[in-house]
Each structure stands twice: as structure tokens, then as C-alpha cells.
Amino acid sequence: MNAVEIKEFSTWYGKGEILHNIDLSFRNNSITAVIGPSGCGKTTLLRSINRTAELESGFKSQGDIQVFDNSIYQVKDVSAVRRQVGMVYQTPAVLPLSIRENVLFGPRYYGEKGRSRLDSIVEKQLTRVALWEEVKDRLNRPADKLSGGQKQRLAMARVLAIEPQVLLLDEPCSSLDPASTGLIEELLQKLAAELSIIIVTHNLYQARRIAGETVFLLDGSLVEKGLTSEIFSSPADERTRGFVSGLYG
């Protein structure tokens, strides 16, 4: 089943076209990597899927994106879309609250109450991102004391706490050390059993390690999408071959 279906989708910021007529689908319960050189529109594509691209002024779009058969650009209630499609950013965004309140930021807003209910959310989500054991004794301490890798996992727990069905990650490991990166990759592979994961990455090795399928974008257009193994070993398009073999980047 496809979690996200993108149909003839184009975007502009002002007069500049960023994405050009994209047709793409992302499977549920799998990890898809989006690769391509800087400025090819990867991030805009990702942000279009949870409708945060439109927060920048001058954004326009055409075409359709469906998340679980629901056309998200037809929806009036943007917040429902953003709740269904979570987003993790490149720089780990921890909120200026305690570790516990970081996790509960979304759930509290969406009406979760009661000490035991909230406690169980905190434990469940921190366990999901393999942070529980590390922080269970200091849940009420400020979150900004955590290390970079821990912060990124906390940011993931915060997003996961509102139970999205699709998780978007924009180069989540680019500011992390290899050990933290490895941990997050492991996590993503586990999480893929429950949701659809779309990850933008500059690190081609990362795409090869974790993604079932890989999408290659160039200058705002889709060049090729296929099984990761095929994209890297026998790409159909000459431009993909050039990119994955490091001829340009």
C-alpha cells in the first residue's frame, strides 16, 4: 500500500519553479531515501508532504498529494495534515522545556491528560527512540543539556508522540557523529515496521544502508525511482549513474 501519492505536483517560490511535475509514490512500512545535489528541491518536496513548505512567503503549488488516499491540499484543517505527517529537521530542535515536557508538547496540546496516561506516553515514546534508559532518571531536567545525538532522538520522540503515520526526516544525521548516526539508522529501520519513513539525505551510504527504495531528484524534476540496490548498482538513467558514482554532487 502507498502511504504518500504525489501526482503532477509542481511548486514555486515567487517566480522560481522549485519542483517540476513530480509523480511519485512512497510505500507504507518502508524507508524511502530522497537523494540529489543541493538545491534540487529535496527539502521542498519533503515540506510539501506535511504542508510546511507554504510557511515560506511566495509559495505556490499545483497538482495533488495524497496521504493515505486523502488529498492534503484540499484539506481545510492544515493542522490535521501536519499531525498525520511528522517532520524531523536537520538541526535537532529541542524545546526549552524539560525532557518530559518535550515529549508531551504535542500530546498535551491534543488533549492528553492524567498523570499516569502522560507518564506512559513519555516512557513509550522515549523507548521507541531508544532514549528511555539514558534519561529515565532525569526526565525533569532541561532538554538542552543532552548531547547532539540524544537531542535528535528526543526531537523524534516529540514528533512520534502525536502518532503520525508518515515520518519525514530532513538530513537528520548531518550534524551528528557516526555512533549517533548508526543509532538513529537502527531506530528508523525498527520504526519502518509501524509507519512510512521518507528521509532526505546527502549521505549516499546512508541511503544504501537503510532505504528500501531511493528517489533521485535533479533540478526539481524526478529522474529516477527504484529499489535502492538497483539505483546504486544499475541505474536506468545516465544522470543517476553520474550522481551515485560521485561524478557530481
Add this chain to the structure above:
Amino acid sequence: MKKRIVSDYILTGFFWASGLFVLLVLAAILMYIIWRGGPSISMEFIFGSPAGYPLGSEGGIWPAIIGTLRLVLLALIFAAIPGLITAIYLSEYGGYSSLARSINLLIQSMMGLPSIVIGLFVYALCVVELRWGISLLAGGVALSIMIFPVIVIFSRDALRAVSNEYRLAGRSMGVADTYTLRRLILPRAAPGILAGILLALGYAAGATAPIMVTAAAIIAGSSGVLLEPVMALPYHLYILFNEHMSLDNAYGTALVLVAMLVFVNALALWLQHIQERTNTR
């Protein structure tokens, strides 16, 4: 090459000297006031009422201290909440809209309004037209108009200094902006906002012109009735000095006023420091 290094030294020295000069002027003012006003300071001077003939040549300044505190408090009550709401609009909701730009321009112009003009306006409107008379209430209104732009600008900048990351984090989870504002942005900006309010408070406490024509009296009790005139430190100082009643008491009054302002400003600086530290972390 050598020439440039020499000119570097000369310029650096010049910058240093300029800074030092300003500091020296400030220190000289403070020292002079302490030297001239120090001897007048006593429990009786601070907690007593003006006495002697002409009035104020002896006795204390307690009603003036209380009057100034009342005026400032009133001005804060009138200006702080509208100022903060305006700042929130400008920083969080207005963006680059033409309304926000006009408000910014207006606030900036309000900053440049001579305080005596504000005083005259409030005199015409409140004292005469609304028949409040020379009163505590009218003085509070005049001072609040004067400090409103200060509070708006400081609060706006404190809010803007809070990382956009938090706003984006909230929005990308579908959380309403007001929730993010309340849980994350306002607590983060609070020290900066408080610092602005304190600076505005100091500014109001030291202002003479707006209260001269709206609120201040040469002698008044410390009853605190809104529609009665009040004494105030800067005005008392002006009268003591201008009418040559008692230069010693004038310097004593100046010392009390300056000490209050230094305390308030130091508190504001400390809060600002906290704000900067938390927002760069």
C-alpha cells in the same frame, strides 16, 4: 604595512579614549551628586515631609518618593499590557503586512515625541477637557504615553530574539501559534520583556516635563487619591533648585532619585543578560 599597523594602534587608542571619556563624565556626575547630596541623606530626610520656610528648605522628601512610585506604577498599569500585546502582534502575527509596518513607524515616531508635548496634550485632554484637574491619574496617563513605545520596542525585540526553531517545531506538529507562544516563546522572552519594562519604569521615574503640567504639586500629602495632585522626586528637585530653596536638599533629592534609577537599570541589565544567555544557548 607598518603605517597601517600604526594607524590601527592610533584608532584603537582613540576608541578606548572615547569610551573612557564617557565613563569619566558619568563617574564625575555620580561622584559630584554623592559628594553634594550625601550629607543631606538621613532617616529624617527620606522618611520625613517637607518643612521650613520656604517649604522644602527643611524636612524630608517621603511624599515625593511615594508620589513618584505611584505615578510610575500607574503608568505601568496603563502601558505594560497594551505595549506587550502590540509587541506580540508585531513580532508574531504582523509580519511584513502594511498594518504592522505602519504600527512600527508610529511607535518609532512616538519614541521621538518630546515629553513636554505629551504633557501638554494630556493637560488639554484630561486635566482641562475631562476635568480631572492636576492629578495623579493625569500624570499616570502622560507617563504611560511616554513609556508605551519603549515597552513595545523592547518586548518586540525580546520576542524576535527567540529562535524561530520553536515556532517551526510547533507549526510542523500542527500546534496552534498561540499555544507555542504561551508555552515556548513568551517564557523565553520574559527576561527581555521584564528588562524593557524596568527600563521604561526608570525612564518614567526620572521624567519631569510630562508631570509638570499634569500631576505635580509643590506640596501634597501622600494620600494616593487618583484625582488629587502628587509630589514627585524630579519635580521636587526642579522646584528646590529653581526657587533656590535649598541646594543641599536638592542634591539630596537628586541622590535618592539617581540611586533608585541606578538600581532599576542594573536590574534591567541583569535580566537582559539572562535573556541573551538563554537565547544563544
